[in-house]
Amino acid sequence: MNVYRYLPGSEAAVTQHWPGLFQGWPPGPTPFTEYAVNNNNTEEMAVYLGLAWRLTAGLTRYAIPTYYRDDAAQALGREPVLVDWEYEIEAEDPHAVRDNGFVPGRSTADRHKPDSWGNTNRAGLFELSAPRDLVRLLHAVLLDATAEITLFGVAPGIDRRAALVASLCGSARPSLPSVLRDADVFVDLTIGSDVGYYDAITVASLADLQLRIDTLAIDFAQRIEAYESRLDDLSDMTAFLRAVHELAGITLDVP
Template sequence: MNVYRYIPGTESAVTRHWPGLFQEWSQGPTPFTEYAVNNNNMEKMAVYLGLAWRLTAGLARYSIPTYYRDDAAEALGREPVLVAWEYEIEAEDPHTVLDNGFVPGRSTADGHTPKSWENANRAGLFELSAPRDLVRLLRAVLLDATAEISLFGVAPGADRQTDLVASLCDSARPSLPSVLRDEDVFVDLTIGSDVGYYDAITVASPTDLQLRIDALAIDYATRIEAYQNSLDDLSDMTAFLRAIRELAGITLDAA
């Protein structure tokens, strides 16, 4: 299994920021509704989202939003497949992460009904059809001290989906080698929003992704430089959203 990590610590992928992030926003599309960008996590969120989506290009995408399963279901407008396991990365050190692997699922189920008692310790696996779905999941989990989303890119088709669900429902604790096959790609986004929590991106695949990751790193370095050089020209929200789309490198409603 090939595993790659991005651990920025106290650094940020984007170092210059649009002043409008710290101003009052009107109704309509905003940085947060469109790219989960706010005045805490900033424009790096667009880079993370774009990277995760592009790394899983050509694959069917399924995601587990840690803990906030029901909030994610409301954001997407559909129920997930309930599974027993979710992935956990702890990023409480600026220089390293604690990779706990698959851990028992958990959720915010309120426990008012027997059904919610039964499913409180289940994670939710959502199928994603476009980048906007990933944004909605991230928005559902982001307003906490730390947030995490795991993305599985697997071969398209009902059989592979069934196998993925089965591996995440197994009574025995799964591992990435037991879950991923062939050219599957796993991406975990861990986002620190409070003091003492940090960002981390973990990528894993049976296939060597080094060349793809290197190419994407170069592409995003170019996009970040272009974005930062354009900041003085971003006079309103429309201009900013156009610039952030270029920074992300993805179209929200495209498959």
């Protein structure tokens, strides 16, 4: 199993910020509606979204939003497949994470009562059709000191979907080698929003992804440099959103 981590600590990927993030926003599309960017979780969110989506290119994407399953279902407008296990990363150290692996699934539903669909407390696995779906999941989970979304990029097809679901169900605790196959890509986004919590990206695959990750890292470094060089020219929200689109390197509504 090949595992890669990005741990920015207190240094965000984007170090210079658009002043408009810290001012009032006009009606219409905003940094948060479009890229889950606000004046706390700033432009680095667009970089994370682009990285996760581009790393899983060519694969079918499924995601587990930690804990806020019902909120995620409302944001996406569809019900998830219920599973028993979700992944957990604790990022309370700027230079390291505690990788707890798969842990019992949780949700905001009371542990002793059925949820809104008549099911007891379990995690939810959602299929994502476009980057905007991942943005909507971030909207659902960015409610606490720390938030987490686990993304599985797997081979297309109903059989692979069924196998993924089966691997995340049952009493036996799964492991990444037992869940992933061949060219599957696992991406965990852990986002720190409060003091003492940090961002962390964990990528795993049976395949060697080092060259792909290095290539994307170079591309995003160039995109960040270009974005920061344009900050003085971003006179309004429209210009900012156009610049963040280039920063992310993805189109929100295109698979």
